[in-house]
Amino acid sequence: MKDRKNTEGQPLSCPECLEGLQEYLDGTLEKQRSLLLFLHLRDCTECRREHDQLKNLYGMLQTLPDxxxxxxxxxxxxxxxxxxxxxxxxxxxxxxxxxxxxxxxxxxxxxxxxxxxxxxxxxxxxxxxxxxxxxxxxxxxxxxxxxxxxxxxxxxxxxxxxxxxxxxxxx
Ligand SMILES: [Zn+2]
Structure with missing residues (x-):
């Protein structure tokens, strides 16, 4: 486990955050990683904006079958x-x-x-x-x-x- 980055709870970098964003929204990200993303999004305006846009897009997809x-x-x-x-x-x-x-x-x-x-x-x-x-x-x-x-x-x-x-x- 030591050689894998960020399994020990260090804060995520922005690229790491963005990389996991889709899985995070899909709810398929592993728990620990998901928590790290959550914490990063709470503190990072840039990534949060990205997150919100993606979330809106997903929301749109869900409303389509109208x-x-x-x-x-x-x-x-x-x-x-x-x-x-x-x-x-x-x-x-x-x-x-x-x-x-x-x-x-x-x-x-x-x-x-x-x-x-x-x-x-x-x-x-x-x-x-x-x-x-x-x-x-x-x-x-x-x-x-x-x-x-x-x-x-x-x-x-x-x-x-x-x-x-x-x-x-x-x-
Ligand atoms: Zn960020």
Whole structure:
């Protein structure tokens, strides 16, 4: 335990605090760490602001299902996914897990769950608004672009599982 930082109760630095913020809000952070974060947030205005913003975002997510999801909600999204390009890469995909399926292939900001969730919020918001105001569906498609980071990450996960499953059946 000695080699792990901050298990003994030293105060957290700001980067350490921000790093644990998402888990802290999710309630998945271990108790001791969670307490340290709480104490840091109490004393640090900067981190508290960050915390409040993230918390608001999460709060927004929770209030979203006020609008029932419109029928065929997923069609423009699915249509925007470059399945063709994905299939065209079939031959490359056969050799082990290709680079583009490694998580590190996507820039960290895309993999960041804040970016992904913000994208989903933006997309769902646009689609819901489009539907509520009876705007042309093209507006919803524009909004669906917000889903791209989330879709990319999800697609990568699916791709990775497919490749690994394929290898398992071949060998
Ligand atoms: Zn701080």
């Amino acid at each position: 609008h029932p999801v419109p029928e065929h909600f997923d069609e423009p999204i699915l249509a925007s996914i470059p399945y063709e390009a994905y299939r065209a890469m079939e031959p490359i995909r056969r050799e082990r897990v290709p680079v583009y399926l490694e998580e590190e292939f996507l820039p960290a900001w895309i993999r960041s769950s804040v970016v992904r969730w913000s994208g989903i919020v933006a997309a769902v918001g646009t689609v819901a608004t489009t539907w509520a105001l009876q705007l042309p569906p093209t507006v919803a498609i524009v909004g669906a672009v917000g889903l791209v980071p989330a879709v990319l990450v999800a697609l990568q996960g699916v791709g990775r599982r497919m490749v690994l499953a394929e290898q398992r059946t071949e060998s």
